[in-house]
Amino acid sequence: MKSAGLVAAWVVIFAVFALLLPNSFATSRNIETIFRQMIIVGFAAIGMTFVIISGAIDLSVGSLVALVTVVIAKLLNAGQSPVVAGLVGILVGGLAGLVNGVLVTKLKVGSFIVTLATLLAFRGIAKGIANEQSVTAPLNWLRYFTAALSPSQKWMVLPLGGWLVIALAVLSGFVLHRTVFGRHLVATGSSPATAKMCGVNVDRTQLLVFVLAGVCFGLAGVMQFSRLTIGDPTVASGLELSVIAAVVIGGGSLTGGEGSLFGSLIGALIMTTIATGGSQMGLPNWVQEIVTGVIILSAVALDRWRVTRGQDGAN
Amino acid sequence: MQLEVSGVCKSFGATLALNDVAFVVRAGEVHALAGENGSGKSTLMRILHGEILPESGVLTLEGVRYAPRSPREAMDAGVTLIHQELAVSNHLTVTENIFLGVEKHQRGVLSSREMRSKAEECLAQLGHSDIAPDILCGRLSTAQKQVVEIARAVRADSKVVLFDEPTSSLGHKDVEALFTLIRGLKQQGIAVVYITHFLDEIMTICDRVTVLRDSVNVGSLDVAATTPTKIATLMAGRELGKVFPHFDRSPGEPVMDCSSIRGKKYPVNADLRLLKGEVLGIAGLNGAGRTELVRCLFGLDKLKGGTVVAFEKPMRSNPSGNWRSGIGFVSEDRKGEGLASALSLTENLTLPRPGKVLVSAEDRRARTQAIIDQFQVKCSGPGQKMSSLSGGNQQKIAIGRLVDSESKIMILDEPTRGIDVRSKSEIYHMIHKFAGEGRSVILISSQFGELLGLCDRVMVMRRGEVVGEVLPKESSERELLEMCAGA
Numbered sequence: 001m002k003s004a005g006l007v008a009a010w011v012v013i014f015a016v017f018a019l020l021l022p023n024s025f026a027t028s029r030n031i032e033t034i035f036r037q038m039i040i041v042g043f044a045a046i047g048m049t050f051v052i053i054s055g056a057i058d059l060s061v062g063s064l065v066a067l068v069t070v071v072i073a074k075l076l077n078a079g080q081s082p083v084v085a086g087l088v089g090i091l092v093g094g095l096a097g098l099v100n101g102v103l104v105t106k107l108k109v110g111s112f113i114v115t116l117a118t119l120l121a122f123r124g125i126a127k128g129i130a131n132e133q134s135v136t137a138p139l140n141w142l143r144y145f146t147a148a149l150s151p152s153q154k155w156m157v158l159p160l161g162g163w164l165v166i167a168l169a170v171l172s173g174f175v176l177h178r179t180v181f182g183r184h185l186v187a188t189g190s191s192p193a194t195a196k197m198c199g200v201n202v203d204r205t206q207l208l209v210f211v212l213a214g215v216c217f218g219l220a221g222v223m224q225f226s227r228l229t230i231g232d233p234t235v236a237s238g239l240e241l242s243v244i245a246a247v248v249i250g251g252g253s254l255t256g257g258e259g260s261l262f263g264s265l266i267g268a269l270i271m272t273t274i275a276t277g278g279s280q281m282g283l284p285n286w287v288q289e290i291v292t293g294v295i296i297l298s299a300v301a302l303d304r305w306r307v308t309r310g311q312d313g314a315n
Numbered sequence: 316m317q318l319e320v321s322g323v324c325k326s327f328g329a330t331l332a333l334n335d336v337a338f339v340v341r342a343g344e345v346h347a348l349a350g351e352n353g354s355g356k357s358t359l360m361r362i363l364h365g366e367i368l369p370e371s372g373v374l375t376l377e378g379v380r381y382a383p384r385s386p387r388e389a390m391d392a393g394v395t396l397i398h399q400e401l402a403v404s405n406h407l408t409v410t411e412n413i414f415l416g417v418e419k420h421q422r423g424v425l426s427s428r429e430m431r432s433k434a435e436e437c438l439a440q441l442g443h444s445d446i447a448p449d450i451l452c453g454r455l456s457t458a459q460k461q462v463v464e465i466a467r468a469v470r471a472d473s474k475v476v477l478f479d480e481p482t483s484s485l486g487h488k489d490v491e492a493l494f495t496l497i498r499g500l501k502q503q504g505i506a507v508v509y510i511t512h513f514l515d516e517i518m519t520i521c522d523r524v525t526v527l528r529d530s531v532n533v534g535s536l537d538v539a540a541t542t543p544t545k546i547a548t549l550m551a552g553r554e555l556g557k558v559f560p561h562f563d564r565s566p567g568e569p570v571m572d573c574s575s576i577r578g579k580k581y582p583v584n585a586d587l588r589l590l591k592g593e594v595l596g597i598a599g600l601n602g603a604g605r606t607e608l609v610r611c612l613f614g615l616d617k618l619k620g621g622t623v624v625a626f627e628k629p630m631r632s633n634p635s636g637n638w639r640s641g642i643g644f645v646s647e648d649r650k651g652e653g654l655a656s657a658l659s660l661t662e663n664l665t666l667p668r669p670g671k672v673l674v675s676a677e678d679r680r681a682r683t684q685a686i687i688d689q690f691q692v693k694c695s696g697p698g699q700k701m702s703s704l705s706g707g708n709q710q711k712i713a714i715g716r717l718v719d720s721e722s723k724i725m726i727l728d729e730p731t732r733g734i735d736v737r738s739k740s741e742i743y744h745m746i747h748k749f750a751g752e753g754r755s756v757i758l759i760s761s762q763f764g765e766l767l768g769l770c771d772r773v774m775v776m777r778r779g780e781v782v783g784e785v786l787p788k789e790s791s792e793r794e795l796l797e798m799c800a801g802a
């Protein structure tokens with residue numbers, strides 16, 4: 001029901017742009033472009049969905065993505081194969097997630113503060129490794145993850161990265177709904193006290209959530225590198241906001257316990273559609289930003305209204 | 316013998332919460348644990364449930380030593396607590412809540428079907444097959460959530476189930492259903508410990524009762540062989556001290572007149588009339604709706620119905636308007652709401668001063684100093700941080716705020732909670748003095764002695780309604796307790 005509403009919202013937004021741009025917007029080529037654009041936000045949104053359901057937040061995602069692109073470029077320059085470079089990139093993501101998770105569970109100062117600090121630190125490390133410059137790397141097949149499909153590849157419908165996002169979302173959905181870890185994660189976000197009382201290891205669950213999210217962010221970093229084909233320590237600044245917005249539009253609640261992987265992906269799609277449509281219409285950036293802000297607010301306000309109305313009905 | 320407690324002692328800092336408490340709960344009986352607020356019954360319950368460890372004493376369960384170090388250990392040993400604030404996760408289904416922490420799985424993947432059918436079994440055993448195992452708990456009513464928590468106890472094959480004031484958030488009909496359910500548990504040979512201060516509930520559902528007073532077990536009785544009055548006497552016990560100022564007041568014309576007040580949940584229906592120069596007490600047990608009533612009056616909570624008039628004008632529906640009209644409020648929650656502990660005495664005291672846009676720092680400091688002198692607040696000066704004061708001195712500033720803003724009606728919610736005896740007595744004299752100056756005071760207190768020693772009239776609330784009014788000179792703590800508990 002709720003997912004249906006989201007899809008409907010996307011269809012409406014898409015239709016509006018299709019009407020405004022009758023010749024170019026609703027073409028298969030453009031749809032492919034939109035999907036390609038959403039790959040990075042999509043990967044990150046899957047990780048963020050876990051974090052937000054667990055009642056936490058991770059602001060370090062944009063910096064981490066930049067760090068991963070730099071690491072991959074450096075490794076490629078050092079003669080490593082794209083496979084090794086990509087895997088190490090994902091590993092860096094997981095390690096960064098471990099750092100976040102350990103700090104959050106040990107320091108008890110809240111994930112907002114911890115990841116605000118690591119947002120700065122990871123960005124700094126990326127700049128340090130890259131000598132504050134972009135790092136060019138030899139051209140390689142990593143770029144096909146997000147590249148436009150050539151006519152002979154049209155049968156794939158989406159580039160490889162797009163299919164990977166969908167596969168990861170399905171896998172994550174299984175973890176969330178069908179495993180002990182997934183249920184403990186929801187319980188932790190919904191009511192940590194209740195979870196603890198029932199014997200759930202709340203800290204370990206939280207730690208694992210951050211590691212998993214880090215792996216997802218590492219994957220987002222690989223996709224970002226695939227788009228850029230270079231390592232850029234300044235890329236993806238502000239990405240955390242689009243990612244959080246995607247999760248929240250998709251039904252995630254910042255008070256924990258709630259969130260939907262499918263919803264987050266549609267949220268990412270909505271964000272990308274607005275951005276793509278806006279730039280194709282030649283709308284200046286500032287207009288797009290205002291529109292995006294309004295859409296996030298209305299999505300959350302609508303949800304809030306739905307929830308409170310539901311409560312009143314129950315009483 | 317199912318659960319035996321002997322020689323249990325526990326203190327928090329200098330306060331002794333339990334002193335050599337012993338009692339026995341038999342299999343298949345409902346055993347009430349009764350006592351006034353602060354008598355030690357919650358501490359005892361937390362020990363039984365593994366939340367805190369006793370300093371000394373022995374617990375045994377079916378003859379075996381029982382010393383739980385966490386709620387989980389208690390549950391594994393066969394003791395489950397049904398919380399007053401229900402501990403179910405709203406975002407999990409009924410089945411998932413029943414199995415939270417002990418999920419059945421194969422290599423981490425949930426065995427959903429197995430858990431679902433076991434959950435259905437547990438619910439059926441409780442006579443609640445109406446609750447669907449797949450529904451999210453957030454969509455259940457409070458009473459249904461309680462059933463889910465009890466089903467968790469059934470799933471764990473609990474031998475002892477502790478109920479902590481289980482009717483405090485239930486409606487009348489749900490209470491009946493809960494009693495039926497508890498009788499069912501009893502028939503299955505489960506021992507039930509029922510913590511309450513409602514005498515009528517003890518008489519209805521319990522077989523035996525253990526009464527705690529001032530951290531000590533003052534008696535374990537068979538319910539069939541006793542009367543509510545006898546239990547109330549045990550609970551109240553002590554004589555009224557001489558800590559209260561002698562008074563002989565004759566209050567004047569009405570300053571506040573409210574009728575049929577209704578809030579979101581509580582109060583259900585309350586009338587209140589306050590006279591000039593009067594101290595009006597509100598008595599009631601925890602959760603009777605006293606705080607909700609005054610919060611509605613003061614505009615902190617939404618008023619759903621009724622008329623509120625003060626000084627012959629309708630009262631404002633927001634706190635700032637009420638401060639301006641000369642009505643002041645002291646919250647029961649000093650740390651959370653009453654005071655800003657990170658700010659100075661001056662900042663705290665002069666916060667609500669109405670009608671001034673600009674105030675000079677010098678003026679504010681002088682006013683604070685005046686209050687400090689008047690009430691003998693122990694501090695280094697007006698600039699000291701609130702958090703470094705003792706509870707009693709903090710409370711004097713909270714009340715001083717009402718004097719500073721020239722309140723003519725003072726609403727004091729548990730003004731002596733958690734403060735030392737000396738400060739308590741000083742606050743009693745402050746209240747007495749306010750009435751003498753022609754101010755009117757509404758005083759909420761859980762200490763019946765305070766109400767009887769300070770007030771001209773005491774109104775009694777129970778379950779959101781005003782159920783009566785007494786004149787302290789003609790009443791006793793026991794009578795108040797009986798009225799509050801509904802004996």
